[in-house]
Amino acid sequence: MGQEPVVHAYFAPGACSRVMLHALEEAGLAFEGHPLALMRGEQKSPEYLAINPKGKVPALVVDGDLLTENGAIAWYLANRFPEAGMLPGLDDPVTAAQALGDLIWCGGTLHPIVRRMMRPALFNESDPDGTRALAAAELGVTARDLDARLEGQDWWYGDTWSLVDTYVAWAFSIAAICGFPLSEYPNLASHTKRLSEKETFKRVVAREKEAVATHDIPLPPGASL
Structure with a gap:
């Protein structure tokens, strides 16, 4: 068996990065999550821009390689882990x-x-x-x-x-x-x-809720998880 990749996932609770998190759960891939508070502008901080110059979530770093944009990340994970069945007919x-x-x-x-x-x-x-x-x-x-x-x-x-x-x-x-x-x-x-x-989606939402509680992340007005 090959060595498991080192994966860092940058996300914001409730944001579209939920798609990436769900893909990671479905793939069963271990990763370190890095939550960002969009309402505090952390996606535009110098620290995050050094990782993802686009200043957006999601971002996925796999063995040091940066992947951005939801569709590209989803496409990558679905193709790397085809046994998870995250997209249909990848062999056609x-x-x-x-x-x-x-x-x-x-x-x-x-x-x-x-x-x-x-x-x-x-x-x-x-x-x-x-x-x-x-x-x-x-x-x-x-x-x-x-x-x-x-x-x-x-x-x-x-x-x-x-x-x-x-x-x-x-x-x-x-x-x-x-x-x-x-x-x-x-x-x-x-x-x-x-x-x-x-069930895998429930784990994503639980991760987001934990991030909100642990890092005191504010959500947009009226938003909930």
Whole structure:
């Protein structure tokens, strides 16, 4: 057997780095967690910028090599630990590319919509309420389509969980905190609840809660874990 890699995971409780943490749990990979308080700006501190110059979470350091961006980290872990079944069809070029496309969509389309709902003043200081409303309307169109996709199936790809499910559920849980009417989309609401009942996901949330308590990490107004 090869030597276990030395892994450091930089995350923020409640943030999209939850996708990375869930991947690490599913892979059964030992790692040292480094929580950051985004509300205190620790992601922009000189100490963290020396690790990840992008000033964002998540960041994963494996044997000294830095990996950033949720989709890339998820793709790396799913391919390095294929036995964990975190993405479908990785041995087929077309199916694997479709899964990669779904991860990119989560990070490049879905995530920014939710971010405009959570932090609208970052995008429009003069009219944050208007920015949030526009984002909510855009998310409503997406939610309608995803609710239809999930009709009659438990997960994004049917009967089998994937990291795409974790990313989608995270996005809509954040949107719900911002007032998005998730209950109006019953399949999406059930999907989010279903993920919350997964044992590996429970361990992720427990880790985040421990980080909040141990490091006195503030959460955004109205947010909870």
